[in-house]
Amino acid sequence: MQALSRLYGAIPGVGPAIENGFYHDIALPSVASAKEGHSEEEKISLEDLPKIEKEMRKIIKENLPIKKKIMPIDEGIKFLKDKGYLYTAELAEDLKAEFARKSPLQETLAGQHENLPLPEAAARQAEISFFQQGEFINMCKGPHLKSTGEINPDAFRLAKIAGAYWKGDEKNKMLQRIYGVAFETKKELDEYLKMLEEAEKRDHRKLGKELDLFVFSDLVGKGLPLFTPKGSIIRQELERFIVDEETKRGYLRTYTPDIARVELYKKSGHWEHYKESMYPPMNVDGEDYVLRPMTCPHQFMIYNSRPRSYRDLPLRYAEIAHQYRKEQSGELTGLIRVMAFTLVDAHIVCRPDQVEQEFEQVVDLIQYGMKTLCITDYRYRFSKWDPSNKAKYIDNPEAWEATQNSMRKILEKMKLNYVEAEGEAAFYGPKLDIQLKNVNGKEDTAFTVQIDFALPERFEMVYTDQDGKEQRPMVIHRSSIGCLDRTMAFLIEHFAGVFPVWLSPAQVKIISVSEKHIEFCERLADEFKSNNIRVEVDANDETVGNKIRKARAEKIPYVLVIGDKEIGSGTLHINIRGQKEIVEMEKNEFIGKVKKEVEERK
Ligand SMILES: [Zn+2]
Known part of the structure; x- marks a missing residue:
């Protein structure tokens, strides 16, 4: 100074x-x-x-x-x-x-x-x-x-x-x-300084532009990412993976609207405790509507749409949900902090005696997701309320203590290594957050499991027990692979743009040596496509060396050069990403190899 x-x-x-x-x-x-x-x-x-x-x-x-x-x-x-x-x-x-x-x-x-x-x-x-x-x-x-x-x-x-x-x-x-x-x-x-330089190379905002994965437009607005066809492929693969996995684990899928009457959010308590993060209401024909900041109240209406018995529970409602939360414009960062995002969301409505098992199963799903996505560097945070902040939290100290204690018991039993953080809970209950760091060392919540003692009561959610009496269920809010935008940012930085085969926007690039080879290239590409392999043909009038360099810059896993030799012999010569030597392989063997890698999510 x-x-x-x-x-x-x-x-x-x-x-x-x-x-x-x-x-x-x-x-x-x-x-x-x-x-x-x-x-x-x-x-x-x-x-x-x-x-x-x-x-x-x-x-x-x-x-x-x-x-x-x-x-x-x-x-x-x-x-x-x-x-x-x-x-x-x-x-x-x-x-x-x-x-x-x-x-x-x-x-x-x-x-x-x-x-x-x-x-x-x-x-x-x-x-x-x-x-x-x-x-x-x-x-x-x-x-x-x-x-x-x-x-x-x-x-x-x-x-x-x-x-x-x-x-x-x-x-x-x-x-x-x-x-x-x-x-x-x-x-x-x-x-x-060397570490910073490395971080800069991996920065998802830079790679996102270079690899053409997402863009921003001033006309659309700050913090509102637009996913290009290439970026959308990665996103779609993530969605496919998690939808299949959740279905295997007994989740049911819902689709609910992005907006709702403000009354819904008054009833849920969002309007009282979460308004600062919400967009102002839109008045349509005398009725106020808001963009939803969360999915929960919508799914609760599905639960409440018919009588439920103890035998129906748990009900695990999953949705890949668009949500909208206000951020200060200074806070907006690439895909990590955005104004509109997509959460891989779910709400598990269960009996109190099922909470522990459901919680453990959610943590298991999150761990499985992280393993599949090669995320190994993370930290568990037990996020508690702040008793002095009445504006942010539902004022029910007894319920907070009881829920936090039972969550702590579950965490101890699971032998999770966690830190405790006061004032980081959701307004309706405590959370287990899985924290990831971006390349610049800044930590954000990536995945979360929350036990909710408050909203089932506010929405008068009930089930009938064995004796025919009405009982109050519990709700677990959770995201398995988090907010897709943010998760993509982490993955881009983690892999430095070198995505595993199953996530690569183009898995194979076919390069023609000269014009007379183009037709063969196109036919080969069609065959790959019919095997669900994502393939691009580079038939531009450039040198082969140039085309290979470009494919490398795009970080495409497999590059095939097709000339007289390949057409004559029926054998493929494959440039494998990250390897110097060229590998020779029969066509069907190569197709089998790529399909297997995709299947195993490698
Ligand atoms: Zn929720």
Whole structure:
């Protein structure tokens, strides 16, 4: 920050340490004073980063001592304002307001803002801490090194620049966020940069474009992916796989609409606890409709459409369901965070005595799905409610405790290695989440199993027991292979675009040596197609070498070159993806090989 202040007179926003480094939000003076839309905004660009790094190294060399200063809060605010540090001054004002509201000993501020001083000590004395190095001074809770000279000048790098709304609020000014990475040694830095480079190569947004799997259109809108024919093949294969597997495991399929009357979601509790994630209602002929954020209430109406006996349960309703949830536009990321998505969803309505077994079977299905998709790096998270958040959760502490306890018992019995997370549950019950990391190390929920104690009651769902009495069933919400969009993002990155044969958009590419071979190529392709093998013919007027290179770039598993020799002998010469030597094979043997790989999902 000191370097930015020296070079640009930059005004600091927040600037915390993060995993493997730090970031700092800044505004340049002209930006900060500009009236909305009336001035050319000066910005720091990527080309400026080396210059800033150079200044940082200079500051390290100056070996400036880093000193802590404590100021009474009002004096601190005035000091910041006089310096023109309007953002940190605002944080100090917030802090002061917080002091006024909260009892001095509460620790509620802990960890909210990196720039805030330690809450307890500061609250008692209403003071804020500053750190000074050389001519640069700013409010900060610390801790810091003793001097700038302790930093290894060869082990840090400014990595990237992004936009960040002040306080994360879209209504506020957009600041520039400068990210840096920092390590103790140059070797660690180099290794980290290499990993980043690898991650960039695997990034699903980049590969999605290169391999023509999905696109976005400004006219359609942000966060609304359009799957191309190639991407749709992968998606369809995933759907086929899971529909067949779920059918084997006793699931029944439903199709229900993407919209519903808002009344449905008022009854379910979504309107009360989940409205922030829902799109606003559409009024049609005086009736309000909403896009559905979940499938559950729709399927519950099917359950309620006729009387159910204890013998009918469990009923496992499955649907590949389109759903719509609002995301802040800053949160939208490729296929991982989108505005409209497709969930491989299901709701199991069962008797209370069946919950444990059903839960275990769902986890088994998820594990089977992950094994088939070659996902090995994941983590179980037991997501619980937050008793202090009445807006987000159904207020029934007893039911929460009871359901969480029985879920914990099941997890212990299954010997799953899980972490617990408070405030991550669904509004109607606790969840077991399976967490995956994307190439950039960010973790997201991929698959989930939830026990619901609340919605069966809200929808008055019942079954008749052995004695003819009405009983309340339980519901398990689950997704087996998750949200197809997000799962595809993980798979693209996991395989780096080199999909197994069963998922490859084109499994075989046939290349003609010259024009006279094209007809034979077409006939061969037809034969492959009749064996359900996905095949493309490259009959372009280019060199064979060129065509092979292109097929390799498309990461097609098998490439066949057809010339006089192949037509004469009836033997195929096969370029296998990832192998140097060309393999010779009879046509039928090759067809059998590909079919077997697809069948075994390899
Ligand atoms: Zn559900």
